Amino acid sequence: MSIHIAAKKGEIAETVLLPGDPVRAKWIAETFLDHPVCYTKIRGMLGYTGSYKGKPVSVQGTGMGIPSALIYCHELIKDYGVKNLIRVGSAGSYxxxxxxxxxxxxxxxxxxxxxxxxxxxxxxxxxxxxFDLFMKAVQYSRDNNIPVKAGNVLSSDQFYEDDPDSYKQWAEFGVLCVEMETAGLYTIAAKYNVKALSVLTISDSLVTKEKTSSEERESTFTKMVEIALGTL
Incomplete structure (x- = not known):
């Protein structure tokens, strides 16, 4: 058992979806997976394993920010032999x-x-x-007529910036959106030679100032989950 997950060997699949929000992890498991079983509730960071079209899949909440996400990614890889980590999270448009x-x-x-x-x-x-996960996600999106954007994102350590216009320099250099975990996920996956991908739903816009509610972010962002599962 690992320190922060404490699941038994064999309870976690080789492919894991990684929402930051544990409530979203519960929603994904109960909405998309057959026969989901909760394998951890430690610190309220829920994790589930079920099956999707006959293939075992797990969903693990990671919390917000790179330090929190890396704790769970490290334990999933080193203690449970996870091979595919797919972040399904929200982001702010630039x-x-x-x-x-x-x-x-x-x-x-x-x-x-x-x-x-x-x-x-x-x-x-x-x-x-x-590259393999990326191409599968793009192909699934094309096959199912789901419009996607692809490119560089920003993983920020700050949710509330002192300068509300600081995003403009990143936008000028083509960065598409901001979130808080992907850079850490891609780094640890490279270190341990496993596969990683981030599929993000825009929850708010720094350009137009539009926002979705917390309830919408927890339980209505279906397309990114479909794409993530489509890589299987």
Whole structure:
């Protein structure tokens, strides 16, 4: 058993969907998986395993931010042998043409986090998606007529910025949206030679100031989950 998950060996599938919100983890398991079983409730960070079209799949909440997400990713990989980690989360749009509820697939993740500067002193490491998972997600989206955007996202350590216009420089350089975990996920997946992908739903826009409610973010972002499961 690991410290923060404490599931038994064999209770977690090799493919895990990773919402930040544990309530969303519960909703995904109960909505999309057959016969879901809860394998952890530690710290309220729910995890479930069920099946999707006959294939075992787990869903694990990770909390908000890279430090929290890395705890769960590390234990999933090292203690439970997980091979595919797919983040299904919300993000804030940085671009006019990326609207509320649009889907963004993260090809790469810039970051304001210092997590990789600790590893790569005086250098910049570029965390990127697994190509195989990325192509499967894109193909599934095309086959099922789900419009997606793909490109660079920002993994920020701050949810509330001092300067409300600070996003504009990132937007100028083509960054599509902001979230808080992908750079850490892609880095740890690369370190341990496993596959990772982030599929994001736009929950608010820094350009138009539109927002979705917490209830909507927890239980209505279905398309990104369908895409994530479609990679199977």
């Amino acid at each position: 671009q006019k043409d990326i609207k509320i509820r649009d889907i963004v697939i993260a090809m790469a993740a810039s970051s304001t986090s210092n997590i990789n500067n600790i590893r790569f002193l005086n250098s910049d490491y570029a965390p990127t998606a697994d």
